[in-house]
Amino acid sequence: xxxxxxxxxxxxxxxxxxxxxxxxxxxxxxxxxxxxxxxxxxxxxxxxxxxxxxxxxxxxxxxxxxxxxxxxxxxxxxxxxxxxxxxxxxxxxxxxxxxxxxxxxxxxxxxxxxxxxxxxxxxxxxxxxxxxxxxxxxxxxxxxxxxxxxxxxxxxxxxxxxxxxxxxxxxxxxxxxxxxxxxxxxxxxxxxxxxxxxxxxxxxxxxxxxxxxxxxxxxxxxxxxxxxxxxxxxxxxxxxxxxxxxxxxxxxxxxxxxxxxxxxxxxxxxxxxxxxxxxxxxxxxxxxxxxxxxxxxxxxxxxxxxxxxxxxxxxxxxxxxxxxxxxxxxxxxxxxxxxxxxxxxxxxxxxxxxxxxxxxx
Amino acid sequence: xxxxxxxxxxxxxxxxxxxxxxxxxxxxxxxxxxxxxxxxxxxxxxxxxxxxxxxxxxxxxxxxxxxxxxxxxxxxxxxxxxxxxxxxxxxxxxxxxxxxxxxxxxxxxxxxxxxxxxxxxxxxxxxxxxxxxxxxxxxxxxxxxxxxxxxxxxxxxxxxxxxxxxxxxxxxxxxxxxxxxxxxxxxxxxxxxxxxxxxxxxxxxxxxxxxxxxxxxxxxxxxxxxxxxxxxxxxxxxxxxxxxxxxxxxxxxxxxxxxxxxxxxxxxxxxxxxxxxxxxxxxxxxxxxxxx
Numbered sequence: 272x273x274x275x276x277x278x279x280x281x282x283x284x285x286x287x288x289x290x291x292x293x294x295x296x297x298x299x300x301x302x303x304x305x306x307x308x309x310x311x312x313x314x315x316x317x318x319x320x321x322x323x324x325x326x327x328x329x330x331x332x333x334x335x336x337x338x339x340x341x342x343x344x345x346x347x348x349x350x351x352x353x354x355x356x357x358x359x360x361x362x363x364x365x366x367x368x369x370x371x372x373x374x375x376x377x378x379x380x381x382x383x384x385x386x387x388x389x390x391x392x393x394x395x396x397x398x399x400x401x402x403x404x405x406x407x408x409x410x411x412x413x414x415x416x417x418x419x420x421x422x423x424x425x426x427x428x429x430x431x432x433x434x435x436x437x438x439x440x441x442x443x444x445x446x447x448x449x450x451x452x453x454x455x456x457x458x459x460x461x462x463x464x465x466x467x468x469x470x471x472x473x474x475x476x477x478x479x480x481x482x483x484x485x486x487x488x489x490x491x492x493x494x495x496x497x498x499x500x501x502x503x504x505x506x507x508x509x510x511x512x513x514x515x516x517x518x519x520x521x522x523x524x525x526x527x528x529x530x531x532x533x534x535x536x537x538x539x540x541x542x543x544x545x546x547x548x549x550x551x552x553x554x555x556x557x558x559x560x561x562x563x564x565x566x567x568x569x570x571x572x573x574x575x576x577x578x579x580x581x582x583x584x585x586x587x588x589x590x591x592x593x594x595x596x597x598x599x600x601x602x603x604x605x606x607x608x609x610x611x612x613x614x615x616x617x618x619x620x621x622x623x624x625x626x627x628x629x630x631x632x
Numbered sequence: 633x634x635x636x637x638x639x640x641x642x643x644x645x646x647x648x649x650x651x652x653x654x655x656x657x658x659x660x661x662x663x664x665x666x667x668x669x670x671x672x673x674x675x676x677x678x679x680x681x682x683x684x685x686x687x688x689x690x691x692x693x694x695x696x697x698x699x700x701x702x703x704x705x706x707x708x709x710x711x712x713x714x715x716x717x718x719x720x721x722x723x724x725x726x727x728x729x730x731x732x733x734x735x736x737x738x739x740x741x742x743x744x745x746x747x748x749x750x751x752x753x754x755x756x757x758x759x760x761x762x763x764x765x766x767x768x769x770x771x772x773x774x775x776x777x778x779x780x781x782x783x784x785x786x787x788x789x790x791x792x793x794x795x796x797x798x799x800x801x802x803x804x805x806x807x808x809x810x811x812x813x814x815x816x817x818x819x820x821x822x823x824x825x826x827x828x829x830x831x832x833x834x835x836x837x838x839x840x841x842x843x844x845x846x847x848x849x850x851x852x853x854x855x856x857x858x859x860x861x862x863x864x865x866x867x868x869x870x871x872x873x874x875x876x877x878x879x880x881x882x883x884x885x886x887x888x889x890x891x892x893x894x895x896x897x898x899x900x901x902x903x904x905x906x907x908x909x910x911x912x913x914x915x916x917x918x919x920x921x922x923x924x
Contacts (some may be wrong), residue, residue, distance in 0.1 A: 319757075319760075322757070323760075323761050323764065326761055327765075334773065334774070334777060335777065337777055337778070338777050339779065446903070446906065447899070447903065449906065450849070450853070450898075450899050450902040450903040450906060451895075451898075451899055452853050452856050452857055452860075452871075452895070452898055452899075453857065454856075454857060454860045454861075454874070455856075455874060455891075455894075455895035455898065455899075458874065458877070458878060458883050458891055458895070459891070459892075459895070461883050461884070462883045462884075462886065462888065462891060465884070466883060466884040466885070466886060467886075468886055468888070477884055566764060566765060566766040566767070567766075569766045569769065570766050570767070570768040570769065573766075573768065573769065573772075573861070574768075574857060574860070574861065577860075577861060578878070588769070588772075589861055589862070592772055592773075592776050592861060592862055592863065593862045595776050600773060600776065604769060604770075604773050607766060607769055608765055608766070608769070608770075611764060611765065611766055612764055612765075615764050
């Protein structure tokens with residue numbers, strides 16, 4: 272491992288290049304300068320993230336008050352109500368109160384996890400979201416793992432044989448995959464591998480995560496995995512190309528470095544230079560970028576879940592758009608945005624902690 | 633012929649010479665010219681009445697035949713005709729929303745780069761916020777709230793896709809403003825407006841052009857995705873055709889002629905825009921020129 276990870280103040284990392292040794296370290300095992308810098312950075316990032324989340328809440332509040340017409344009617348679409356009921360509902364939604372008061376109410380409720388009630392489902396939005404979280408995490412988790420592994424592996428190979436046939440091939444593939452809309456790729460896979468074309472029989476299910484006659488016990492896992500294959504491939508195809516490109520360029524940067532030449536001069540075998548020296552260093556920025564671009568994965572998940580009717584958050588969001596069910600739309604929108612912001616901040620801070628070059632700067 | 637005109641003409645000639653050396657960019661440009669010409673010529677050579685569901689003449693979901701080279705849809709309309717008319721909607725929305733995104737991105741980028749201090753900090757905060765948020769999700773919400781229509785879709789895509797451009801333009805603005813001639817111009821009494829429009833803008837314009845081309849590509853993908861997810865402009869585009877093919881079971885019944893052509897058109901046009909954008913970047917971006 273070429274990236275040293277100190278796990279606490281006891282490890283006593285070297286002070287950064289810019290400061291006098293011993294200046295920050297002395298007193299009763301306090302954090303040394305470099306780690307204090309990391310902490311300050313993390314706090315600043317945390318503050319930024321909280322601000323961003325605040326902006327999401329404000330934007331959501333005002334966005335969903337731009338809906339033309341009476342919100343009470345918009346929210347209860349297709350549910351017949353008497354004027355008295357509508358009046359009551361308006362009061363329940365707080366529409367009779369001044370805007371600042373409504374906003375305060377909205378924020379306080381959101382903080383308590385109360386995201387309103389869906390009139391389509393006649394259930395709290397937070398409950399609906401909680402139900403759909405599992406399938407989405409399964410799909411995104413599996414997809415991301417496969418995509419990152421595949422992207423890093425192929426990117427490494429492309430960079431190591433820079434300019435070779437494999438390099439040009441994978442660059443071309445990623446260019447094409449970038450141009451292909453996610454949902455269309457999903458439709459194609461659905462047509463070929465789920466419905467079957469000509470002599471090819473349909474070998475995968477067309478929709479959902481499980482059938483009504485799903486088996487119990489360990490077989491159930493297999494059953495779900497069978498349903499997972501096509502959505503997962505779709506998601507992977509859409510996101511892995513960018514990981515490949517990033518890994519390739521970041522490894523190309525490393526190949527030019529002196530320490531790689533030194534490693535070669537020491538007489539290390541090619542694979543050793545690659546796997547023990549160059550790749551670990553190139554991996555860090557790549558993995559960080561992966562998580563900084565997690566918003567793209569969320570977008571991919573929304574489309575993929577829609578195509579395959581995968582019962583996750585994305586499908587819930589799509590159904591809310593189609594409804595339209597504004598309460599669910601609002602809740603899902605906030606949850607997706609906050610999740611992306613949190614992941615981003617985590618990646619940012621983690622990168623700072625893990626990379627000694629950035630840390631000491 | 634004045635000195636300036638001659639220099640400009642020479643500049644264009646040099647640009648064309650550099651661009652011609654980019655083979656992929658030439659292919660991309662050829663596809664684009666063909667696509668734009670075809671979509672412009674559509675009203676001249678075809679009759680839009682075939683798009684009307686009630687006046688469709690073909691059999692339902694018929695495979696390709698001589699009368700209908702790409703088959704028919706669920707109500708007997710010609711897929712080829714729908715593709716041709718759909719290209720107008722897809723390309724128009726792609727161009728307009730990329731334009732909107734470029735204008736916002738350039739204005740924000742130059743402003744944030746020119747005015748230091750808190751205006752810049754606030755603008756970059758907002759830019760980062762838009763950069764992080766899943767733009768498709770935001771665009772869907774915008775389109776759903778504002779209701780259908782071409783302008784809504786253009787607005788939804790434009791407002792959610794300018795952030796990366798703003799960052800790029802801001803960095804370039806900072807670099808330009810550090811040059812001595814800008815300082816000289818300031819000393820001579822040039823105001824903010826003069827520096828921004830006369831010195832910064834001409835210098836970032838090539839970058840904006842290359843970036844716009846790439847933005848059109850992603851705008852077309854976004855438009856088709858929005859249409860597929862139910863936020864369409866009300867007019868048949870390539871995306872809404874694919875929505876139709878999914879809704880009417882063309883995917884599971886093996887009606888490939890309804891699923892393949894619109895998607896292939898999207899891929900071809902988007903790929904062409906991407907190739908052009910990359911070629912433009914290679915020609916216009918002095919940083920890349922040395923490397924390539």
